[in-house]
Amino acid sequence: MTALGVGLVLHPNARYIELIRHLAPQVDFLEVVPETFWRERESGELDWSPWADELERLRDQWDLPLVAHGLGFSPGTAGGAEHDRRWLAQLGRDCARFGYPWYTEHLGWSSFAGRELFLPLPLPPTEEAVRKVADRLGMIRPFVPVVGFENQVGYFNALEGEREPVLWNRICAAGDLVMLLDLHNAWTQCVNFDMDLDRYVDAIDLARVVEVHLSGGADSEPGWLVTGRTMRLDSHDGPVPEPVWDAFARLRPRLPALRGVVVERLDDGFGPDDARLLGEELERARRIFER
């Protein structure tokens, strides 16, 4: 698997696409959440929405490969055979059409027994959970040769210290999976649970990391929680914080399998100033990536 370089996320949003169009020459690949280009029919079967044609057109026009970062498969979900059948059928078609070199999912679970919660939720550190994620991500491997997961923010996760990265290492080893290391997620988890970021990321099996995500976020409002406590959010709506840049610069020489780095921004509320900042952040990410 060859290195791609620096990428940005392509959202199915006409305004966002117009705002980032000028950044296409600055990047080496585009990352997509495949299912945001799908739709669900009344029968429950999945197929492409009209946005998939636009994605194909932009990929060809900009001559950029696509990398997949799924959101809705929910790899940690127990059960759900019918969901899996429909999801994997469409994912297989999608992978054949777009030829992703690797595919990552958000770790955790966001649906159960047909109920959608949308938020990737933490898993208990049990052998059953490790096997569940490894086996379910293994179901994607027939369509994409390289499959993995992204470390998550678990707002109520109680795993202290390095127990969480150790859980990721167990999952990687159980399924021969790669890792997308989201450094903002790691930093957010450390801020919220008073952990040391260096120790936290140093506990990861860094040889498994093929992709890095850099993003920003915000703090929750004091009025949201009855205790008045604020927590850092993985909201992808702000500049990449300096501790996240520092962590990337420090780790870069120790990531031998790194194939790409993506600067992530959500499309909601994305404006011209965000596009300008994103351009600067892509350049900064490249300087570190190419060291």
Added chain:
Amino acid sequence: MLADVQALLVRVLTAEDPRGALARELASATSLTAEERAWLVGVDPDGLALSSLLVDKLRFQQLLRGVPGLAEEFERDPAAVVATVARYVREVPCTTFFPEREGQRFKGWYDARHRETPRGSQP
């Protein structure tokens, strides 16, 4: 079993009071392993409440994307839209990842309620 943990957390995260709901669930749960129970006992209560809020927020955003005109209506009259969506969320669990499909279900629910209510009143 993992399925028991997830079923429990779905009930807790969609409850009015997630912290109280978790305490009640833990008091009555009999199928959890010792490891799962210890993990749930150690859950951060603020993080649990925040996750519950985020689940609601993400569903609301999904509806804004999936229901034509709802985002504009929210700009005009946020209180009315929030009240309507809150009623919908209480009555109809979300069973789709896709905003367009959720929008169709919302429209079906809205139209059905509108037919049941007196002329001119809001569902």
